[in-house]
Amino acid sequence: MKRRDFLKTAAVAGAAATFSGCTREQIEGKKSFNVSRQRKVKLKLATSWPANFPIMGTGVDRFAEKVKTMSGGSLEIKVYPKNILVPALAVFDATSSGQIDAFHSGPYYWKGKNPAFALFSGLPLGMVASELKCWMDYGGGYELWRELYAKYNLHPFVGGNTGVQMGGWFRKPIESLDDLKGLKMRIPGLGGEVMAKLGVNPILLPAGEIYTSLERGTIDATEWVGPALDIRMGFYKVARYYYTGWHEPGSILELTFNKARFDSLGDEHKAIIRYAAEAMTTEMYHEFMDENAKALKKLKEVHVEIRDFPPDIIEAAKKALMQVVEEQSAKSGDFKRVFASMDAYERVIRPWTDISEAKYLSIR
Template sequence: MDRREFLKKAGVGTASGAAVALAAPAVHAQTTREMMIVSSWPRDFPGPGTGSQRLAERIEKLSEGRLAVKYFAAGERVGAFDVFDEVASGNAQAYTSADYYWKGKQPGFAYFTSVPFGLTYAEMDSWMKFGGGQQLWDELSDEYGIKPFASGNTGAQMAGWFNKEVNSIDDLNGLKMRIPGLGGDIMSKLGVAPVSLPASQSYEALVSGAIDAAEWIGPWNDYFLKYYEVAKYYYYPGMHEAASQLSMGVNKSWFMDLPEIDREIIEASCMIENAMTMAEFNHKSGIYLDKLINEHGVKVRGYSEEIIDAIGEAADEVFATTVEHSDLTRRIHESFVKARGELGRWMVLSDAGYTQQRNRVLGITA
């Protein structure tokens, strides 16, 4: 057999082998499953909304259409705070939201978004992946038939918008403020009346006087909600939310019935979006902070140490009550506190230590 004849026969054999190898996936690809995603975020809302839409598109693309995704923003199918029950009941396959909205069901959910004096994005990511956080979240969500995934993060948040200066605890007393989660419980101990509202309703509530203050996320998102039109004082730091982890909750029964490759695609898509959203927040928050200050006259103020210390004391009281809910809640809290101590000590030397000295040398200030 000469070389030309050998290559010809080899080519035929290779092509035949490829056809056989591709036959099974090609048949599998014809099986499609509807994946209805309901969201707590308004359509096209910068950050949580656009990130959720991007996540939905990525899942369908990577699955090559096996997962036929239908995405519904807040209010398009169910209300912003109804998405958990919609998925737990099986009426939809997944939600995108922030799990501290479900603390009324079980206070442990708050730890998987953010709690006062909580974890930064880097710390949260480490706890979730290597400190046991994901396993505890799985255990908690399993009680409701949900498989949870981290699918975004806002990073460190601002403390909120106020229609007057807040210099002391007395200035907080009696204020009605849009603030959810354990942060709302803590602010109530300082005399604030916490109100839980979807972001889309908080601006109107400020205009009408139904609330006196509101926290949302940070400069990028807050700019588009136009808080600056009704409240000129913008406070930091957001001790109530050091870095809020966003989530995708998937109906577990539906999820486990998927082929392994599609389960992996959903998980990988969430991991990608978790990093993408955080990078986008960091990139755009500085840009929009400049716009708020220079174009709209927003006055950035820092909470006094008196207020921060009071928030810390109130946090201890709230945590002491929270852990009494159940053994699982206590285990979540203890794991969280352990991670905060270990990671926090390292962050003092690493990220925090470096940026503090870098900014001092370069004269970078808020």
Template sequence: MDRRSLIKHAGIAGVLAAGVAPAVHAQAAIRWRLASSFPKSLDTIFGAAEVFSKAVKEMSGGKFEVSVHAAGELMPAFGVVDGVQNGTVEMAHTAPYYFFGKNEAFAIGGAIPFGMNSRQLTAWIVDGNGGKLMREFYAKYSIVNFLGGNTGAQMGGWFRKEIKSPADIKGLKFRIGGFAGKVIERMGGVPQNIPGGEIYQALEKGTIDAAEWIGPYDDQKLGFNKVAPFYYYPGWWEGSLNLEFYVNQKALNGLSAENKAIVQAAAYEAHVTTQARYDARNPGALKQLVAAKTKVLPFPQSVLDASFQASMDLYGDLEKSNPDWKKIYDDYRNFQRDEILWFRFAEGRFDSFMSSKKL
């Protein structure tokens, strides 16, 4: 009787007794490292990677674990793309626009001035052409991207002095995240790209005149209200900020289909959880900041108009000089036009009405 027939007729007990037990292939444990661009103190944005890690471990029954490392532990905050690309770590969690210096098209995957809000951007990536276009772009860096959270619309930052007109931007040393600095530069400002964990000290010492980070909850944690009295809105450079998980292409290819699906599902969970946390926690933090005498002010219309024009001029130049930008941005902007039309009829009108009522 051959081995297969023996197993069929004798059953497992008989096979074991016969000493011919079939080979058992135990699945090897998978251990990845994730480098974050954010400090541990920010439980919202850094926490997205922790949500991801926890979900991966639970869905895999503990067979797939991802250790999460804050900015500076394994590599600098702005070194994570190189780390993933060269395989130093299997993955990273970051804000794509930090890497506009490599190619301006990185910013489109995160946030560009006067870009889409969070729902619109997620729609473009998940159900529009955004996911396909960004995957094609990141492949040049041996990276596969996954959604990693969204902050929603951000505040316009903390200023030592009032901003009354576009002239007040001239000469302003402004810590502003990534790509938006190119617009501030066109307006005469001096952009500074400083990691989140280093902003307070720079603002306190007067190394910079103003700084933006995200919104009330995170900004309060970082203590910006203690060193700058004026808090402006909106952050026109970030109608939303899409965060991403970057995974090394070779590492992802080495996973089973099941584990690839786990990575995708865990990324979605982190994406939804992160925005929910910001939406839930920002209102209370804003109330506390106002109670602490923070002066919350809207940017003047003249500043918004000048910023918009500078942004459109920049995009026009990039369409001529950067083929990657043109390919992705053309689709992005067409999608945004339709989204704005739809939101004007439904979401926009509803939100405008509700904000006029006292509940």
């Protein structure tokens, strides 16, 4: 058995003992091998989140712990919260240049560098988390992502998923499409571009300014993530109406490495990073599910009114989305190519999703 095959088998099996001390000699009765005997490697990873930020930040911390354990201490990743090594939204450039070795953030933040990058976070009214992961793994998503990121000397992994995000907090109820006209809303990414087509004035604000802006009426509405993180922001204190979501049905987060640095690692360390990232993605998604459920119960207790957007808004959003896609595709060949890949894969997987999970949920 080759060393790479051994490690992959061990990682898939999740045998902690194998990584913490069990040698190849103990497994095969042959010459011993242990990843902890490799040259020790230390990497610096910066995030776009504050220290101890729930789920996303703490998930990265657990990722680093797994890497150290699985490598027997031969690979250490030091995690730095935002603004410690570099500002929150400077992590892409810092990793690209080799100032740091890796970062954890969201691909939609970099759409100014290439419009196609926003698509790797997901598409409004598009695939949900499980479908997006299938596209990445089996539908060509990873190949496209890594091809485009390689131009910036970067090598990305999926590093978590928020699941379906909520549609936002509104100071006043939204009864029809007309109620969106002139509305000032904090909403980024492609969802913001779609909302702009519906008459909304999208506003970009850092996290620390959102609550105050909503409280003072500087903005009329804001989206954030979901109950687990939204309740910590206190939005329910100043905006009573909480709408279900469509603009981010399964937002992918990224764990991205400097490509030259990643390529210099040994095969065992590369495999450890890969499987630790897979574990982080799964754990983060399920933690969001669990924490959102608990927070939703608390929000109901404080009499938050949870609503769906009216049908005319959803229909208008679908049409606006296609306008945005056509405009971006005309401007960027990369956007056109990535969207075509996503759209083709959704046509493959959606019929199964519709008759399996969607049908079951409708029955339940």
